[in-house]
Amino acid sequence: MTAKIEAKNLVKIYGENTDKALELFNQGLSRSEIIQETGLTVGVAGVNFEIAEGEIFVIIGLSGSGKSTLLRCINGLLMPTSGSLLVDGKAVEELNEEQLRKLRGEEISMVFQHFALLPNRTITDNVAFGLELRGVPYEERRERAQKALISVGLEEWKDKLPDELSGGMKQRVGLARALVMESGILLMDEPFGALDALIRAEMQEELVSLQREIKKTVVFVTHDLDEALRLGDRIAIMRDGAIEQIGTADEILSEPANDYVDRFIQGVDVSKILDARSISKWPRELVRDTESASVALHRMKKADTDYLFVLGPRYKLVGLVMKEDLLPLAQKREKSFTDVIKEANTVSADTIMRDVYSELRSAEKDLAVVDENGRFLGVITHSVLLMTLDERKGGDGIAES
Amino acid sequence: MVLPSLELPKLPLGDAIEWFVRWLIKNLSVIFDFVSDVLSAVSGALSDGLLWVHPVILIIIFSIIIWLITNKLTAILSAIGLALVWNMGLWPELVDTLVLVVVGVAIALVIGIPTGILMTRSRKLEGFMRPILDFMQTMPPFVYLIPAAMLFGIGVVPGLFATVIFAIPPPVRLTYLGITQVPLEMKEMSIAFGANDRQVLRKVELPLALPSIMAGVNQCIMLGISMVVIASMIGARGLGEVVLYSLSRLDLSLGFESGLAIVILAMVLDRMSRNVGSGKQTPLSRLIEKYNNYRKQKKEENKEEIEQAA
Ligand SMILES: Nc1ncnc2c1ncn2[C@@H]1O[C@H](COP(=O)(O)OP(=O)(O)OP(=O)(O)O)[C@@H](O)[C@H]1O
Ligand SMILES: [Mg+2]
Numbered sequence: 065m066t067a068k069i070e071a072k073n074l075v076k077i078y079g080e081n082t083d084k085a086l087e088l089f090n091q092g093l094s095r096s097e098i099i100q101e102t103g104l105t106v107g108v109a110g111v112n113f114e115i116a117e118g119e120i121f122v123i124i125g126l127s128g129s130g131k132s133t134l135l136r137c138i139n140g141l142l143m144p145t146s147g148s149l150l151v152d153g154k155a156v157e158e159l160n161e162e163q164l165r166k167l168r169g170e171e172i173s174m175v176f177q178h179f180a181l182l183p184n185r186t187i188t189d190n191v192a193f194g195l196e197l198r199g200v201p202y203e204e205r206r207e208r209a210q211k212a213l214i215s216v217g218l219e220e221w222k223d224k225l226p227d228e229l230s231g232g233m234k235q236r237v238g239l240a241r242a243l244v245m246e247s248g249i250l251l252m253d254e255p256f257g258a259l260d261a262l263i264r265a266e267m268q269e270e271l272v273s274l275q276r277e278i279k280k281t282v283v284f285v286t287h288d289l290d291e292a293l294r295l296g297d298r299i300a301i302m303r304d305g306a307i308e309q310i311g312t313a314d315e316i317l318s319e320p321a322n323d324y325v326d327r328f329i330q331g332v333d334v335s336k337i338l339d340a341r342s343i344s345k346w347p348r349e350l351v352r353d354t355e356s357a358s359v360a361l362h363r364m365k366k367a368d369t370d371y372l373f374v375l376g377p378r379y380k381l382v383g384l385v386m387k388e389d390l391l392p393l394a395q396k397r398e399k400s401f402t403d404v405i406k407e408a409n410t411v412s413a414d415t416i417m418r419d420v421y422s423e424l425r426s427a428e429k430d431l432a433v434v435d436e437n438g439r440f441l442g443v444i445t446h447s448v449l450l451m452t453l454d455e456r457k458g459g460d461g462i463a464e465s
Numbered sequence: 466m467v468l469p470s471l472e473l474p475k476l477p478l479g480d481a482i483e484w485f486v487r488w489l490i491k492n493l494s495v496i497f498d499f500v501s502d503v504l505s506a507v508s509g510a511l512s513d514g515l516l517w518v519h520p521v522i523l524i525i526i527f528s529i530i531i532w533l534i535t536n537k538l539t540a541i542l543s544a545i546g547l548a549l550v551w552n553m554g555l556w557p558e559l560v561d562t563l564v565l566v567v568v569g570v571a572i573a574l575v576i577g578i579p580t581g582i583l584m585t586r587s588r589k590l591e592g593f594m595r596p597i598l599d600f601m602q603t604m605p606p607f608v609y610l611i612p613a614a615m616l617f618g619i620g621v622v623p624g625l626f627a628t629v630i631f632a633i634p635p636p637v638r639l640t641y642l643g644i645t646q647v648p649l650e651m652k653e654m655s656i657a658f659g660a661n662d663r664q665v666l667r668k669v670e671l672p673l674a675l676p677s678i679m680a681g682v683n684q685c686i687m688l689g690i691s692m693v694v695i696a697s698m699i700g701a702r703g704l705g706e707v708v709l710y711s712l713s714r715l716d717l718s719l720g721f722e723s724g725l726a727i728v729i730l731a732m733v734l735d736r737m738s739r740n741v742g743s744g745k746q747t748p749l750s751r752l753i754e755k756y757n758n759y760r761k762q763k764k765e766e767n768k769e770e771i772e773q774a775a
Binding site for chain 1: 648650651653654655656657658659660661664668669672673675
């Protein structure tokens with residue numbers, strides 16, 4: 065079987081007169097030497113890979129490592145300076161304008177980091193944008209757009225403008241806009257990079273379950289290693305335009321190809337994480353028990369969540385409040401919400417990982433971490449599951465999760 | 466101190482320009498005559514048509530249009546202002562001036578907006594146009610009157626010519642600015658979804674640049690009005706002519722009235738062109754929305770009927 069997407073010695077140098085830079089590159093000069101010599105940036109420095117149909121292929125690397133550049137070579141937004149990029153066995157750089165447009169309109173769709181929704185169009189018209197360019201009749205494209213919106217859970221927002229949506233919802237629209245094209249390849253450039261941790265974990269989960277149905281070939285760019293390990297069937301680690309290692313999460317964690325990769329994955333080396341405290345994070349929003357119900361609701365809206373932890377004097381954890389309990393209070397203009405505070409699931413700061421994991425599995429909500437005096441130290445979200453899973457199974461089984 | 470006079474001949478810059486304009490007249494007069502005939506016919510027909518309608522009816526029609534694209538208060542104030550001009554006996558002059566401004570602005574926009582768009586497509590054109598626009602905006606507008614009169618004679622057409630040159634820079638610049646300010650990610654998105662050049666322009670760049678372009682239209686109209694008095698120096702009819710006449714007679718009362726009429730026209734046109742494209746709700750947008758809702762409802766009813774019948 066041929067690969068869905070294949071890169072052969074792909075080089076992309078930014079700038080106009082790239083001949084000299086390319087020659088220097090072929091002589092083996094480094095990226096920084098080429099910049100000094102010619103002033104041109106080598107975005108992608110001789111990359112080879114094959115992506116199979118239906119695979120989620122994650123590209124990860126530090127900022128400036130060439131992830132976006134590589135991604136944009138796949139749909140011909142950027143043309144290779146040398147080497148070749150094949151989609152379904154056809155070289156993208158050899159297509160003419162018309163064929164290229166067809167490839168973009170029918171074979172490949174893209175999701176953007178900052179959503180790129182058109183502010184003057186309703187959600188439906190944004191989702192239908194690609195179909196409109198393709199010339200699909202008005203009624204049909206609206207119908208299809210609305211179906212796509214249902215699949216991402218936003219049908220009620222179809223007539224709103226993008227500015228009225230939260231970040232997570234906007235990216236769902238971006239996803240629907242790509243899905244409605246029914247193309248085989250999905251390119252995603254840090255799609256969840258602009259979202260906060262909680263929404264991000266939720267979206268990752270959604271993408272995984274969606275992928276089970278749609279089975280697209282996904283190329284996913286991120287600089288978050290947890291995200292890469294969680295989503296990727298295979299992962300490519302980039303550095304200075306080159307790929308340092310390609311492999312499954314398991315392969316990369318257990319057999320890092322070189323020192324760079326080794327250092328890169330230190331971040332998730334869970335054996336070094338000892339207790340609940342070290343993996344806790346400060347939540348986006350909290351509420352004090354002396355504040356009012358409407359303030360609590362406002363913060364929930366800001367943090368896009370249904371519940372908040374409640375703190376008393378000196379950061380003591382009191383419990384948590386749920387949105388559904390606050391709404392009637394706010395309607396009755398009641399100030400205090402102390403009567404509806406519920407008990408929160410807590411773990412103490414020195415709980416070991418294994419116990420945190422089982423605790424988290426049985427809990428619906430985030431865990432609050434408290435010290436011996438009951439003081440609030442932070443929360444552990446479900447996105448941490450992944451790392452603990454890795455530890456429990458001794459390094460395998462991430463790709464299936 | 467006396468400056469030492471340099472024994473250099475003066476560069477014949479002015480002479481060169483004069484020679485160029487004379488060359489134009491001699492060799493291309495057919496074109497200029499044709500343009501002149503068309504424009505004076507069009508403006509004449511417009512003025513005659515508008516004057517044929519009774520002022521009261523015209524004021525009502527204008528007010529309804531203003532109400533549709535702005536709001537009730539603006540419409541009422543505009544109606545009062547226009548009625549005041551009629552009452553001062555300056556109605557025919559107002560119509561002549563309106564035609565001069567509207568035709569001049571229309572020409573300026575038809576040339577200016579595409580030029581602005583082309584400038585975003587070509588670095589060279591942008592570099593070429595930038596000093597020309599500076600020149601057009603800073604050259605005292607009286608100076609345009611000379612070649613205008615030489616090329617087109619006396620009357621409304623040279624007035625139009627001077628108006629167009631004076632009013633064209635803002636739409637060019639603001640169209641260029643609006644399009645270059647469209648976020649790169651938006652353009653990239655549309656190309657990634659298979660848009661061709663025309664679609665990128667029509668579906669992404671122009672809609673997102675619309676507020677800026679409309680600001681250019683608004684400024685174009687304002688500059689057009691500010692040329693009214695100057696244009697009448699070479700024979701354009703209208704309120705400007707009355708202002709000049711009262712200046713020559715030192716007739717303060719007539720001067721004030723005709724000046725006030727220009728101010729009223731300027732304010733009406735400004736309020737009209739300011740709201741368009743800003744996305745604000747207007748009676749017109751509400752009407753369109755209502756109509757769309759009505760159509761949707763009708764369609765759903767139809768669907769139900771068909772389902773019931775089946
Ligand atoms: N249009 C451009 N012109 C010139 N150089 C560019 C251009 N776009 C990117 N580069 C350079 O190419 C290199 C790779 O950029 P790229 O955007 O692919 O990195 P990235 O891995 O996506 O980084 P990030 O995580 O910040 O998005 C960088 O050094 C960048 O400065
Ligand atoms: Mg990037």
